[in-house]
Amino acid sequence: MDFLYGQETLSTIEWILRAIIAYFFLLAVAKLLGQRSISQLRLIDFAITLVIGNIIAHPLSDEKLGLEGSIITTIVLVVLYLSGIFMILKFPSLRRLINSSPITIVQNGEILYNGLKKARLSIDVLLEELREEKVDNVKKVALATWEPNGKFSVFLKSEYEPVTHSSLQIKTEPFYYPKIIIKEGKVNFSELKVLNKDEGWVISKLQSLYQTDIRNVLLATLDNKDNLKVFLYK
Known part of the structure; x- marks a missing residue:
């Protein structure tokens, strides 16, 4: 040593x-x-x-x-x-002494020059950050702040917010993340057990739906409604 x-x-x-x-x-x-x-x-x-x-x-x-x-x-x-x-x-x-407070850069569609100076940002950087947030017009922004961790937070005016199911009062089903049952040609038996399935069921589904077997599967997922999504090696 x-x-x-x-x-x-x-x-x-x-x-x-x-x-x-x-x-x-x-x-x-x-x-x-x-x-x-x-x-x-x-x-x-x-x-x-x-x-x-x-x-x-x-x-x-x-x-x-x-x-x-x-x-x-x-x-x-x-x-x-x-x-x-x-x-x-x-x-x-x-x-409060160690962590800086967020700096307001845009408010009600107006760029705050003092905020830009305090955050040491140029107009080009501001526009770049807005583009990354898929915002094409500063006037659409209700509030944009420069966070202490260097990230940009953007809130659009209500009239420019994307339409959601809740805003249209449409009833939706609970979110369910599909389970990975095959990855790189190998079966995930623990996930199959949770889903009350076995390898035989998987083999049968692959044969009937995709005319292939497990070793040709790059990724396969299964949701709570038994919808099988398969991505083959290409």
Whole structure:
């Protein structure tokens, strides 16, 4: 385990072992930090991600720097990060200090220039964000805000909202997500059991509907009304 510490030189195997340990250690750290630090990079999340990346990267490129020190430092930072998250959840005043408030960019179809300046956004970026939300005209927007995590929230004026079943008072059935019963030519027996089906039923359906067998199926799903959807290898 000498390769964990600073050395004058490292052999190829030692470099590989150091990289492998760092890789799995970072995976463990990412798992511990949780999805929040990956999908929503707020101020505290961005800081911890940037610092940990730099700490682990240095020993992977310089044999004179030990990996042990980087691991210890990262563990301390993770503890501080999780403590910070706990404090933010516990004390709202601290939360307001660390997490910025949303910035209003568009209100009642009008672009707020002060909001653009505060968020450091250009008109081009605003229009790009609106296009991603399938909005072709700023005048259709009731409210658009720039969130602390860098995401754009858009609410259309009521007259431009898509028509829904509820707005037309049309009764709908409860949502049911189809179960995956075959994936990449392999049967998911646990899902079949939940659906009260067996492999024989699946084979029979594939033969009668698609004239094929299980190994030719890329994906097959089954809903609560026994509607079978099959995607074959092509």
